Amino acid sequence: MSYTNSNPNQLPTLNTFKLDPLTPFNRLHLLLYSFSLLLLFYHHLTSSSPLLLILSDLILAFQWAFTQAFRWRPIRRREFPDRIPDDNLPSLDVFICTADPWKEPPMTVVSTALSVMAYEYPPDKISVYVSDDGGSDLTLFAFMEAAKFARYWLPFCTENGIVERAPEAYFGSSSVSGSGSDEEIKMMYEKMKEKVEDVMEKGYVCGGHLDINAEEYDVLKKWKSYTHRDHPAVVQVLLESSKDSDIMGNAMPSLIYVSREKRPTSAHHFKAGALNALTRVSSILSNAPVILTLDCDMSSYDPQTPRRALCYILDPAIAPKLAYVQFPQRFQGLNKTDIYGSEIKRLYRINLRGLDGLLGPNYIGSGCFFVRRALYGPQSPGPGPFPSDLKEFSMTDANRGSMRSESVLKRAHEVTGCNYELDTKWGSEIGFRYGSLSEDLNTGFRMQCEGWVSIFCDPERPAFLGDAPKNLNDALSQNKRWVVGQLEFIFSKYSPLTFGIRKASLLMGMAYAWFFWGFLSIPLTMYTLLPQLALIYNVQLFPKLSDPWFYLYAYLFLTAYSQDLIEFLVHNGTIQTWWSDQRMWMIRGLTSFASGTIQFIMNQTGISAPGFTLTNKATEEGQSERYDNGVFEFGVSSPFFVSLGTAAILNLSSFMFGLLMATRRDGFFCEMFVPLFLSAFGVANCWPILEAMFLREDGGKMPRNVTNASILVAGVICMFGYFVLVD
Ligand SMILES: O=c1ccn([C@@H]2O[C@H](COP(=O)(O)OP(=O)(O)O[C@H]3O[C@H](CO)[C@@H](O)[C@H](O)[C@H]3O)[C@@H](O)[C@H]2O)c(=O)[nH]1
Numbered sequence: 001m002s003y004t005n006s007n008p009n010q011l012p013t014l015n016t017f018k019l020d021p022l023t024p025f026n027r028l029h030l031l032l033y034s035f036s037l038l039l040l041f042y043h044h045l046t047s048s049s050p051l052l053l054i055l056s057d058l059i060l061a062f063q064w065a066f067t068q069a070f071r072w073r074p075i076r077r078r079e080f081p082d083r084i085p086d087d088n089l090p091s092l093d094v095f096i097c098t099a100d101p102w103k104e105p106p107m108t109v110v111s112t113a114l115s116v117m118a119y120e121y122p123p124d125k126i127s128v129y130v131s132d133d134g135g136s137d138l139t140l141f142a143f144m145e146a147a148k149f150a151r152y153w154l155p156f157c158t159e160n161g162i163v164e165r166a167p168e169a170y171f172g173s174s175s176v177s178g179s180g181s182d183e184e185i186k187m188m189y190e191k192m193k194e195k196v197e198d199v200m201e202k203g204y205v206c207g208g209h210l211d212i213n214a215e216e217y218d219v220l221k222k223w224k225s226y227t228h229r230d231h232p233a234v235v236q237v238l239l240e241s242s243k244d245s246d247i248m249g250n251a252m253p254s255l256i257y258v259s260r261e262k263r264p265t266s267a268h269h270f271k272a273g274a275l276n277a278l279t280r281v282s283s284i285l286s287n288a289p290v291i292l293t294l295d296c297d298m299s300s301y302d303p304q305t306p307r308r309a310l311c312y313i314l315d316p317a318i319a320p321k322l323a324y325v326q327f328p329q330r331f332q333g334l335n336k337t338d339i340y341g342s343e344i345k346r347l348y349r350i351n352l353r354g355l356d357g358l359l360g361p362n363y364i365g366s367g368c369f370f371v372r373r374a375l376y377g378p379q380s381p382g383p384g385p386f387p388s389d390l391k392e393f394s395m396t397d398a399n400r401g402s403m404r405s406e407s408v409l410k411r412a413h414e415v416t417g418c419n420y421e422l423d424t425k426w427g428s429e430i431g432f433r434y435g436s437l438s439e440d441l442n443t444g445f446r447m448q449c450e451g452w453v454s455i456f457c458d459p460e461r462p463a464f465l466g467d468a469p470k471n472l473n474d475a476l477s478q479n480k481r482w483v484v485g486q487l488e489f490i491f492s493k494y495s496p497l498t499f500g501i502r503k504a505s506l507l508m509g510m511a512y513a514w515f516f517w518g519f520l521s522i523p524l525t526m527y528t529l530l531p532q533l534a535l536i537y538n539v540q541l542f543p544k545l546s547d548p549w550f551y552l553y554a555y556l557f558l559t560a561y562s563q564d565l566i567e568f569l570v571h572n573g574t575i576q577t578w579w580s581d582q583r584m585w586m587i588r589g590l591t592s593f594a595s596g597t598i599q600f601i602m603n604q605t606g607i608s609a610p611g612f613t614l615t616n617k618a619t620e621e622g623q624s625e626r627y628d629n630g631v632f633e634f635g636v637s638s639p640f641f642v643s644l645g646t647a648a649i650l651n652l653s654s655f656m657f658g659l660l661m662a663t664r665r666d667g668f669f670c671e672m673f674v675p676l677f678l679s680a681f682g683v684a685n686c687w688p689i690l691e692a693m694f695l696r697e698d699g700g701k702m703p704r705n706v707t708n709a710s711i712l713v714a715g716v717i718c719m720f721g722y723f724v725l726v727d
């Protein structure tokens with residue numbers, strides 16, 4: 001397979017791409033499968049199937065159809081970071097978001113910041129901005145300490161050619177050599193960690209035995225009257241490149257702590273609001289043309305990454321229309337079979353590669369290098385539009401002066417105030433877009449509709465590694481928020497199916513419409529109930545084994561699953577991780593997809609207001625051992641678990657009942673093969689749930705009351721089923 005050069009100029013080739021070799025097979029499959037789906041609906045209409053079953057198949061068919069956008073023209077890229085010249089590198093602003101010191105331990109955030117400060121990139125060209133929506137002196141304290149530690153850590157990384165530059169990951173891995181300098185820096189790190197953890201335990205920072213200087217103490221003191229919902233803007237320059245140097249005398253990156261103003265009465269737009277505040281502060285302090293956005297738990301795993309992104313940003317054939325270069329989200333510490341499907345391979349890698357052959361990947365919130373001017377409005381030739389809303393640009397490079405100067409800091413506080421955005425286009429036409437909890441989906445989509453394109457960069461060595469939820473309830477709560485955000489996005493006036501198809505393209509519109517995950521709760525629930533009840537009450541919903549229509553069902557099921565499996569394997573998955581992934585899809589269908597949809601409806605009708613439930617990044621005792629052993633974590637009485645328990649009991653009952661009947665009644669097996677198979681498939685998927693309900697005794701087993709409630713609900717559904725199906 002030959003690589004195509006996308007750079008027609010004489011410059012060295014910085015990147016190449018090739019078409020995915022599976023594409024012709026995908027397209028052939030598309031043809032056959034579409035035809036089969038038409039046959040299926042013909043069959044439904046002529047055999048008077050129940051309406052719920054037809055609706056379910058219709059939703060699944062739409063999901064399948066939208067997936068074709070990702071399979072139409074997937075490509076694979078390669079880049080050559082070594083060919084990026086060392087001189088004239090553009091400067092880089094890094095945005096790191098955190099929002100709660102208890103759910104996002106400050107040491108995690110610090111580790112993320114240090115890992116990018118230590119990039120193999122001219123340090124005076126890097127500025128790291130930390131947005132603290134938690135408005136916490138604990139986080140600020142941790143960063144004051146980090147600024148001091150960085151003076152040792154950065155030269156240590158360079159001198160020893162360390163690749164893993166997040167201290168937490170480095171000291172935790174086996175690559176630590178145990179040499180003298182290693183021990184020394186490790187001790188220093190441990191000391192800092194102890195201090196921060198000590199302060200965390202107390203819950204506040206007090207002078208006393210902490211060796212913070214008077215100036216730092218003054219800053220921290222102010223927090224006494226602040227709450228995370230009600231406080232003025234805080235912008236604290238912890239390191240300034242032109243002023244501060246490391247212990248070897250080298251320049252250091254700038255490090256700036258920002259906690260935008262919060263008032264209970266004004267909307268703050270969650271993460272998108274935080275990123276917009278950083279966009280403005282940074283435009284005043286450093287104004288780098290390239291911006292990297294990172295979640296607080298996504299640390300660098302490869303110090304060459306900025307150069308890799310530059311292979312596209314500096315490519316004259318791509319640059320004029322390029323809005324962002326997205327790296328995949330990849331995770332550390334997942335267990336071997338990835339029981340909670342936390343890798344979300346389809347969302348974070350497979351689909352992005354698919355879109356890369358069209359207008360480019362959607363923005364996934366972290367690990368993304370933006371071209372600053374793309375955040376300021378529609379694509380147009382030249383250096384980019386400067387609408388009147390960009391008041392902060394009145395400060396030009398020449399009169400910018402020191403980051404710590406009074407006038408600069410005054411301006412920085414102004415642009416992070418609550419009222420700054422009133423009557424401006426921030427969040428509607430410029431910056432990160434508001435209106436959806438999935439600000440990432442929304443922002444990338446709107447940029448692509450404005451004429452910008454994006455690039456997916458997926459090097460073999462992960463550019464970033466992050467944390468994924470390590471217990472089921474956390475994973476489902478995260479997913480629920482996504483579903484709410486997706487529906488807000490799909491039902492906005494910028495819906496992918498109307499606005500998107502018009503402004504971007506048919507395939508891009510379809511790709512973004514694929515995110516109607518909430519609706520999948522209907523077919524996924526129906527397929528855990530209807531066939532099972534049909535089996536129990538002996539109602540013929542599906543063709544018999546001897547009926548030719550049976551082959552259509554078998555074909556649709558088997559090929560869809562095989563294609564999914566093949567894609568998973570091609571993207572370095574295993575059969576076990578694939579099995580976990582498809583199981584999580586069904587689990588989500590019964591829980592987060594459904595409750596996210598209900599939440600969305602309640603938000604829209606004004607019964608409740610949208611809220612951003614942070615994903616927990618701290619693990620509780622006992623949990624991580626079970627997680628590492630691949631054991632499901634239930635433990636808490638979550639309503640999610642009642643629906644899972646109910647599904648498990650229903651499937652087990654119908655399967656056993658079906659088996660019994662098959663041995664007793666002639667022809668039952670042949671007549672009822674499809675529902676019997678689906679029940680067996682259900683039981684196989686529900687096995688960890690059944691185990692947690694009836695066989696386990698550890699702290700992560702299903703709480704008794706959840707099991708009882710599930711049995712009750714399953715009983716009620718059975719009775720109901722009688723009236724619906726038989727009566
Ligand atoms: O009011 C808020 C809420 C969240 N965050 C930050 O947003 C990031 C993502 O939050 P998290 O709880 O980790 O959500 P996840 O579901 O794990 O994040 C995924 O989904 C989000 C959209 O829902 C994207 O923004 C993220 O990049 C993507 O990783 C974190 O760094 C938070 O600190 C804020 O800064 N302010």
Ligand SMILES: [Mn+2]
Pocket residue numbers: 295297467615
């Ligand atoms: Mn996260």
